[in-house]
Amino acid sequence: MLDLSGNQLTSLPTDLPRLHRLRVLFCSDNPFTELPPVLGQCGELELVGFKACRIERVTGRALPARLRWLILTDNCVESLPAEIGRCSRLQKLMLAGNRLRALPPELATCTRLELLRISANRLQELPDWLADLPRLAWLAYAGNPCCERHEAAAQVQTPASDLHWNQLELQQLLGQGASGWIHRALRRDGQEPAAIALKIFKGDVTSDGLPDSEVAAWLRAGQHPGLIPVLGRVQGHPDGAQALAMPLVNAAFGSLAGPPSLDSCTRDCYAPETRFTPDEALGVARSVAAAVAHLHRRGVLHGDLYGHNILHDGRGRALLGDFGAASLFDPGDSWNAPRLQRIEVRAFGCLLEELIERAQTPPDAAACLDPLRRLRDACLSGEPARRPRFEQIEDALARLAGAGKPSLAIITP
Secondary structure: EEEEOOOOOOOOOHHHHHHHOOOEOOOOOOOOOOHHHHHHHHOOEEEEEEEOOOOEOHHHHOOOOOOOOOOOOOOOOOOOOOOHHHOOOOOOOEEOOOOOOOOOOOHHHHHOOOOOEEEOOOOOOOHHHHHHHHOOEEEEOOOOOOHHHHHHHHHHHOOOOEEHHHHHHEEEEEOOOOOOOEEEEEEEOOOOOOOEEEEEOOOOOOOOHHHHHHHHHHHEEEEEEEEOOOOOEOOOOOOOOOOEEEEEEOOOEEOOOOOOOOOOOOOOOOOOOOEEEEHHHHHHHHHHHHHHHHHOOOEEEEOOOOOHHEOOOOOOEEEEEOOOOOOOOOHHHOOOHHHHHHHHHHHHHHHHHHHHHHHHHHHHHHHHHHHHHHHHHOOOOOHHOOOOOOOHHHHHHHHHHHHOOHHHHOOOO
């Protein structure tokens, strides 16, 4: 691995391929204007990261044959070369914050592609072939002209209890992500002081998209027991930053998983000791499925349906959060809506797979997980049109939960 980020590089040496074991290269925050063509000669190179440079040109010669993960977030790229279709191992493609007006049709041949970030570009529409990619599970496309109408409508759906910065007392930092910081805060607006969570957006293009798009998705999401709700937008931040107020989640809840690693690429990393009873696994799956079904009914594609964005209490209760990669769509569009939703069904299938792998059962009761395995297989189908809708998934899991113990042994979805 070689990390050259944060320098003043505009080119790479022509003998870079002499590093014949090089697999990971980061060159973010450098003033490159072209993705260096020499990269295509690096035989083992799998991860290429050029975030926040000044890249305008990407030639086919710059794409390594073994490429799995390409990061070109926050650049000036207007088009991708047709040769990207030759990257048969490509799994993760991050293009948010560029100037793309279209995706090359050759990208449709990248059948291993699982995660795609194309937010904050200039796309007037999404290509039809996108929803047919057999493994695509995590898609973010907000902040494009094709989304402007939906995002503008969501922004005016302001929660009734908007707050002013002067009504809040900022306390300790609870965590941070690509799009912002989350603080504990005290709300002082004439009522008894109450602890809340406050998300302050960084205001920059992130790997997922734009803060404005995330705020629109939070607002459109509305209220559901499986979601972390928005209490209101915060006005009057001293630096003009956007901020959202949310309830403080009970300390009993913790992250289900950690984010993907360089090696796992698109799959979450779980602590080695993580285990679930069958009913805990079912409870998490049911909570998440109900929350996503609610989002889809409201025209929100979460885009980042991962264990690391799910909080759980160890007893089967779960909350889905983080709308940084969320995108809006018209739920009444009978052609596009089902196709977009089935992309997220595959992400749920990956989550089911991870829950099942960590579910503990006595040796003589292993078959009790078979209904979940069948549902997993249906969600992971390589033919998107054959995947169930989230309403069907929600109903199937409700029937399993209502069957009584041993619940998973006697009813199939």
